[in-house]
Amino acid sequence: MTGDRINWRYAFIALSVLVLAAVILLHLTGAEVAGRWIATVYVAAYIAWTLVDMVREVLRGHVGLDVLAVVAMIATLAVGEYIASLIVVLMLSGGEALELFAARRAQRDLTALLDRSPRTAHVLVHPRSTDSDEVQDVAVDDVAIGDLLLVRPSEVVPVDGVLLSESGTFDESSLTGESLPVTHAAGAEVLSGSVNSTRAVHIRAVRRSADSQYQQIVALVREAQSSRAPVVRLADRFAVPFTAVSLVLAGVAWTVSGDPTRFAEVLVLATPCPLLIAAPVAFLGGLSRAAKAGVIMKGGAVIEQLARVRSAAFDKTGTLTQGRPQLVSVRPAAGFDETELLRLAASAEQYSSHVLAEGIRTAAQDRGLTLLPSDEAGEVATNGVTAVIDGKVVVVGKPAYVRSLAPDTVRADLPAGEAAAYVAVDGRFGGVLVLADAVRPESAGVISWLRAHGVRRITMLTGDVRPTAEAIARDIGIDDVHAEILPADKVHLAAALQPRPVMMVGDGVNDAPVLAAADVGIAMGAKGATAAGDAADVVIVVDSLSRVVDAVSIGRHTVTVALTAIWIGIGLSVGLMLVAMTGVIPAVVGALVQELVDLATILYALRALGGPTPTVAAPQSTASAAAPSAVA
Known part of the structure; x- marks a missing residue:
């Protein structure tokens, strides 16, 4: 939507107003013939231009509602209601301008992201x-x-x-x-x-620009802006029956009264704007509201699917849990000090990329410990890290790896949901660092809200071990758990899930296939999960699972507003046409009343920009922490 297009529409409206004013002035001064000719030429030109657009749309396989407007303009000219015909022209051009204005208002939060792109x-x-x-x-x-x-x-940070x-x-x-x-x-x-x-x-x-957080969001927004919602196509399918009903009512009025003017008087009230404009404006409003809440939806089709969701599947790690294992306890072996063991382990973990390493480093820093540099360090992929710290050879990793270097290593007894990093110092077992991946505090509330709002089946799909998965599921209220499964298994399970549509929420590369396969895929993209974001229909750019509730709530509210706007417009139009069949509404008055109907439906559609704010209830008790032994 360009500023030039909007300005052109406004210029055409101004010209239509001038022509209408001139024709009315000629009519009042007795020069009705001149006024009739001016109106006929101007309206005929508009009809020709509209017909060209209609042919183009028909060739694309789209039958629209412009036929009603064309028949109404021809009918009003044919029966001598040339002022009414000019009002119809003004109504149509004004409706298009209102659509552009309302759409620009609805897109404001979306385009703000694009305008600020570095x-x-x-x-x-x-x-x-x-x-x-x-x-x-x-x-x-x-x-x-x-x-x-x-x-x-x-300045905006560029990358x-x-x-x-x-x-x-x-x-x-x-x-x-x-x-x-x-x-x-x-x-x-x-x-x-x-x-x-x-x-x-x-x-x-x-990261390069294309891989950076903001540019990914901008790309998603562009994709969202270019889409078209099924409910808008559904509105298009109203075109044929609505046109048929309008023509039948107008024809009956003509037949019964014997006056062809009655045909024109009925048709000028057959407003197409609720179908042509209200639904797209409502969906743009929903997309805009979602973007403002940190939820990027890839088009109006996603909004309708979200509104109908009946099943939901969740990944565990990084979705229902925080995805950041935190230190729970330090268990030093005999002869080792707890604080010194943590300092040595955290110093060695500076050179590790393992999922537990960050939690160990963060815990040491939170306790005010200064991490020491290493003169020599190396990581054995998936096993552990070895580093020379303050003259000591420190090993941190899996129990089997540490035991191979320190035979006195003792395996710790851990409850479900906890993981351990084993430490050896100079060939001796130094102790165990126990970590857990805490459940997101909002997870239980999100599950509870979905159940209370018509999502009949909720399941967990995770590659983690079953005891950990079941412990977390029990804490947050999920009773259907599929654990220790591969990405391909997630796809098959999501495809078989009933009832439909199915919403899948996940993060990370391994969730990309199931996010793409679900009816609605939602990616927790705040941490830059590029593959998951590309595969998903919705990307949450705020690190909070509660935005899933926002997405579903916005989808339902938007669809309700769009359909209500459509039916308000149709109801008012049909009611007014029935009244006009009696001849009590002149064509000029009918054309003006139809403008008010259009305005009412568009203003109602803008209600999609607001709406109720869903409340996610706080958990009854603090969910127990859990950590994966294999990242899901």
């Missing part, structure tokens, strides 16, 4: 030093991983990066919905799309 980046000319601010401006797509960037005050400055404060509202600025320390990740505060900072790019 286009250039300031790359430091001397990348070895942050003391110089000599920069070269390059296109954001040309920024490479590892480039050192300067972000000036009030995802690591903060090099001592600290920085950023407005992340467009990404997370959090209105308050967030302060990060050196080493923290800064996401593209966040806005720097009042002090320039340096960051090192960790």
